[in-house]
Amino acid sequence: MVNALQDACGPNGICYGCGPANPKGIQIKSYWSEDGKRVIATVNPDQKYTSWPGLVYGGFLAMLVDCHSNWTVMAHHYRADGREPGSQPSINCVTGQLGVRYLKPTPMGVPLHLSAWVEGEVGRKTRVICEIRAGDELTAVGDSIFFRVDTNALADQAHNKDAAREDGHRA
Numbered sequence: 001m002v003n004a005l006q007d008a009c010g011p012n013g014i015c016y017g018c019g020p021a022n023p024k025g026i027q028i029k030s031y032w033s034e035d036g037k038r039v040i041a042t043v044n045p046d047q048k049y050t051s052w053p054g055l056v057y058g059g060f061l062a063m064l065v066d067c068h069s070n071w072t073v074m075a076h077h078y079r080a081d082g083r084e085p086g087s088q089p090s091i092n093c094v095t096g097q098l099g100v101r102y103l104k105p106t107p108m109g110v111p112l113h114l115s116a117w118v119e120g121e122v123g124r125k126t127r128v129i130c131e132i133r134a135g136d137e138l139t140a141v142g143d144s145i146f147f148r149v150d151t152n153a154l155a156d157q158a159h160n161k162d163a164a165r166e167d168g169h170r171a
Helices: 004-010 059-079 150-157 161-166
Strands: 040-044 093-096 100-101 111-123 126-132 137-149
Touching: 004 059, 004 137, 059 093, 059 100, 059 111, 059 126, 059 150, 100 126
Parallel strands: none
Antiparallel strands: 040 111, 093 137, 100 137, 111 126, 126 137
């Protein structure tokens, strides 16, 4: 069986939504579709992610879009570089803009099917579209932008505000 992108690329990841090493997290598992055109995942939300009775909380859906779209863009970059997911040096991306349109209420108790693809690239920016279906019903669509980054430099910038200002970045 093919490893999930999260297991191949980030087995020690602790993200609440998609980190394989977070025992309390959702642990989304994303895979290339059989035709290789989209990245797919299936999630069965726990009742604790209920908003209104019988409906999935919108913030949970936004987290699914964020995590799954990020893995989609990283898988895309590995493929564009002609490399296997998880090969070194690692490819990492972060969310620059997260957009979610809620089209219909998303029912609890129904498997949620995620399907995402890269819509376009400009430099380090990549646009990803992510659909969420409850069964066969399209309930939400994500339209987000991701940036390819060096995570060590990103962490240094986040924890050293003076250095970030010297580089011309806002702290």
